[in-house]
Amino acid sequence: MSTSSQGARHLNRLAKAKSPYLLQHAENPVDWYEWGQEAFDKAKRENKPIFLSVGYSACHWCHVLAHESFEDEVTAKIMNEHYVNIKVDREERPDVDRLYMTFLQATTGGGGWPMSVWLTPDLHPFFAGTYFPPGQFRQILLKLAEVWETDSQRCIHSGKQVIEAIKESSNITPEHDVEIKPLASEVFQRLEKRFDSVHGGFGRAPKFPSPAQTTHFLARYAALHLTNSNASEEEEKNARSARDMAVYHMSKIFNGGIHDFVGGGFSRYSVDERWHVPHFEKMLYDEAQLLTSALELYQLLPETSSEKKTLELMAKDIVTYVARDLRSIEGGFYSAEDADSLPSNDSTVKKEGAFYVWTANEIGSILGTDADLFKYHFGVEPDGNCDPSHDIQGELKGQNVLYVAHSLEETAKKFGKSADEVEQILEASLKTLRDYRDKHRPRPHLDDKILTCWNGLMISGLSRAYEVLQADREIASEALGLAEASAKFIRANLYNEQSGELRRSYREGQGPTGQADDYAFFIQGLLDLYEASTKEEYLIWAIRLQEKQDELFYDAKDGGYFASAPDEHILIRMKDAQDGAEPSAVSVTLSNLQRLAHFAEDKHADYTEKARSVLASNGQLLSRAPYALASMVSAALLEDKGYMQFIHTGTSPESALLKLIRSAFIPNRVLIHLDPRNPPRELAKINGSLRSLVEDLDKGGAKIKENVRICENFTCGLPIEDVEELKKKLPLVPDA
Template sequence: MATSATVDAVLPKYENRLVHAKSPYLLQHAHNPVDWYEWGTEAFEKARRENKPIFLSVGYSACHWCHVLAHESFEDEVMAKLMNDYFINIKVDREERPDVDRLYMTFLQATNGGGGWPMSVWLTPELNPIFAGTYFPPGRFRQVLVQIAATWEEEPERVKASGQHITEQLRAITDISSAPADNLNFYALSKKVYDRLATRYDPIHGGFGGAPKFPQVSQTTGFLVRYATVAEDANKAQLSEERDAENILKVLDAEHKSFEQSEAEGGGDRAAALTMVEHTLVQIYRGGIHDHVGGGVARYSVDERWHVPHFEKMLYDQAQLLSAAAELKPSAHRSPAAHRTLLALARSIIAYVSARLTAPTGGFYSAEDADSLPHPGAEKTREGAYYTWTAADVRRVLGADAELFAYAYGVKEDGNCDPRHDVQGELKGQNVLYIAHELQAVAEKFACTVAEVEERLGVCLQKLRDDREASRPRPQLDDKILAGWNGLMISGLARAVEVLEGAEAARALQLAERAAAFLRQNLYDEASGELRRSWREGPGPTGQADDYAFLVQGLLDLHEASGEEEYVLWAVRLQETLDERFFDAQGGGYFASAPDEHVIIRLKDAQDGAEPSAASVTLSNLHRLAHYAEDRHAEYADKARSVLSSNAQLLEAAPHALGAMVGAAIVARKGYRQFILTESPASSPASPLLSAIRARVMPNRVLIRVDPANPPRGLAKLNATLRSLVDGVEVEKTRPNVRVCQNFACGLPIEDVQELAEALDR
């Protein structure tokens, strides 16, 4: 029998400091036999004191391959001893520290041609990167550790010099000089982005490109909705680049007539853009990426037809898909079936977020994991265990309705997951539910009415939901509350208010307002205007640019949904703080990261990813704020030009990488239309004037709602047009009306709905 001294000699000694962390992702690694540190001074000082390289591991709590790396390598004591002996090991939650993640992801992408999570980066003690990768199988991970440790032991100064050189190169490639944005033809750029998306569009399954398939709302469907508003202008602009100057007027006249004819016939870029958006969202709803049993949408699909997802559910995906479905819905009258599907997608997301991602105090949690235990008492998690079904499961739960349900949702006896999309073999024999057959086809096969099929399937889904909740452990919840992602969700809910009715609309508005109240109470300092990034057992790190930008957007959307003045005033204050702390007065544009002495390069990253860039959303916010707080129009316009100038080179070279920014720019070029709606809040939320305004797809809309009994005097201090209205208001004589304004010039008040509809269509 081994003595305690023998055991001490065999087992590695370590002190895992993540037990004191608040991040759920870091806590998942709190019992690894690794000397983990959080990102901070303690780790950096030890690396310098002991002259050791740093191993930086970045991921997030719902990341499946992060778990795989942890189980294979970080839980292995032999591997951990190698890490502890030769490296200072630091864990970072990318969602808490996007600035750290963004910097080293730039290095990873520059050296590997791609990136992803988990992200594994080796640094010098001065935090300069020397090598990076993503997931490493155990043998390869051990090999990399040994090679880097050996090289460091032999030539530490050469490695340090190499790291310093890499940092200088990174600084050079990320330090893009400003160029005059006035020289850019944004209509022509938007046509290039549109043409690229049209080329990559999958007309069968929807979406863009092949497997793996991400929703990528900001750079695809979000851009296309905005492009649709200027499609004619964009076509003209591209022609102007391609045709001889002496023939341009003749050509434009012919193309204009052709465009008008194609639009009348339902064709043209505008119709095509909206069709691509509509089809993509419908296919996402129908696919296995959508959780038909419990609602919500997974992060991405590993195949081209949205069938087999990685099962993590992220708040930012729910938020952006909800916004997209709500924003497009009024145009879906071209297809009643699509109209119903988009509403169903919105309802599914709201139901899921309300049930699973809403804190009792009002904020929204970040994510649910991809992996979970297949049954109580199981020792090993499996990806998708909570979400997939065997044919036997379906028969057991549904009984006589099992055959009908299996036909409708694609259930097969031996499972419906293609082995090519199941790298680890965890889905063998399992079914990921998707809409395999339409209601009409099911009704015909089983000799019943469509209404009967719809009712029976609804009952089946409820039975499966009840069984799942009773018999399967839920995936782990990432219960930190992020300011920026909450801002995106507030936007989604506020926009959903416009397309839902009655109690559903009221519920969406309530969820949005409770989240805003939580953020204001817990993550915002009224005195300084500072926003914190996260909350979990207290406030987390300082806010980044996207926290401010996404929340400003959410608050402006929330004003349009609720009519409450306070949201606009808070948005104005947050923009002031964003300008103070992130605007680059020397080089122009906005930094993405807050100042931090340990982040060696402060980036201005305007490229869109799973979320739109902070710069793109800020550009849109500045244009909108110029109409809410019009006395500051010149200031906001200058900063908006600076955003474009600081990204002009990238916009010209690769506009598709900045789809959200191009979309915001073309909306501004078209010109915002300001609607000042004066009516009592006691009116129906679906009052005729408000409903008429909401019925159009109008990305260039700014809606200011004025209650004559309680006029927005705070906002009027920032808006000359409002001041003239508020000063002269006579409550008892004021009838509901709308003033339509463009370029800060307003027409006469409109009280008749038909007259307003005609004005909207001009």
């Protein structure tokens, strides 16, 4: 019998942890340890293997494994008797997760969470899997304990062999002179081949939004070719196809059940091909990347496109959701909301999606006379609209996941109303349901851990929202305020002014040391925030952080960047360049280096050398599987095209010239601000072009009129003072 149904339970060591995921296991009868010396010493002292369990707080199947096995007294007794048991939050320790996930994928051909790995006391892995049903899990525990007792050398030898094999595969000879354009074409062709032209997405179910692997690349590929007057007919055709695939993909996500129409935000993925039935956890990194992609694609569409409004609504939806539900009072953004929750205030058993789903009767009683229209539009069925084959545990029986089953026009025709009337009714109905839900249903568990890396991604998205959504001044200003507040929180709580180092997480104090993605994503966020806010301090901070990232993670011997900080207990420092749910840290670093080479142009040679080493150190993988490194191909494609440096001289952060620059999606843009009243003197010290302009100002010459200089290959054109003249110089997407 699971202890979840028993009375008071004891607390294990995880009760002292900071991670919400670890705290979820603090009452397990398992004698858990955190990853650290105490556990390693015990394993060596008692000559016991280690059972390593890795997951995260919003992971549904992590909860299932916990309820079935870790809360079970019999299973816990086996674990405690034969193993030293370590629980790891993958979001706090991606270095631990990365190493053993590599082993899991290499030995089983798959991966995922929860991840279960058996290690020798020296931390060498010898067996691994993901979720195991309770009976099978006990059998594996007992069998591996028996193998260890009778032939531990077999496990030790196997573990050492595996680690040596992973080390060997990590020692890749650099490959210089990688040609990017053919690789970009290969990535595009693969995405085009895998594209689901009916339901959107790339590949079969389950379907993940995966912006880093799809829309991020497609938007850049499209922008660079659509604005190239020398593009061939085929290149222009492919560019439009890239844009249209990405837009269709995003519109299907927005209109599918993966979108929380009632409260905003998007779930992590859909278990079916239609984006209808999600796993309901909401992750900050998804919200951030979807926000950025929606805005970029919005800018790529002509004004006449009907999808433009969808992308605008998507962006505003995300800004509203994260501001309301994922933001701390101090300004940092929380990590996630859980998939599981209690169906009502008097419930005792959590169910997946309970906070989000509705019965037809509930909709009818809450919405009254508007219920039929609402049900028609959002696909509500009397017996529920979830296919049982997509509901393995039967938790969604009789329930409805809202999705757009009929367009506004179809609904209007059905009920004899105008589209505007239908839109107003739906908006009012969704607010009514939100008020009901907030009052009568407990919210899912909030992972209130604040991660530097994911806050960096969100700062980027919010900074872009400020630039793109200028027509809605209220939400644009809110977005910029949210971005600045997040940066302020990181500076106050996760940054050491003396050493220049970042910490990874904050919850009741600082968490572990920062990893490469913390630096990469946050530097990117600061660069985007500088361009949006015009405040020099963000750019200077980004430059200092890049220096620290170089010091901690750059491989001076073989080039490229390590993904993790030095740690004696991490057996291999890996250089993981493949994109996943998030872009790879090294790909974002490549983009950052390329941009910094134009922001701090006096350091161009150093930044460029490191950027080239990133491509060289990943040259073999790029050549074999460029689609696995789509973010890196995107970044390299921009460098191949060449960056455009815009130097705006003026006093207004919202001038007509700036608005014009910001209205276009120019992925190879670097925007520098020069306010004559308060010149950016720190930046001028490391930017020759800017330095000469500041020196001219200091000489007290004629009053400067607002202008924009466009510099390419470190050669600047004459100042442009007229909006129409500037428009002629911009790489604008044809309005057709």
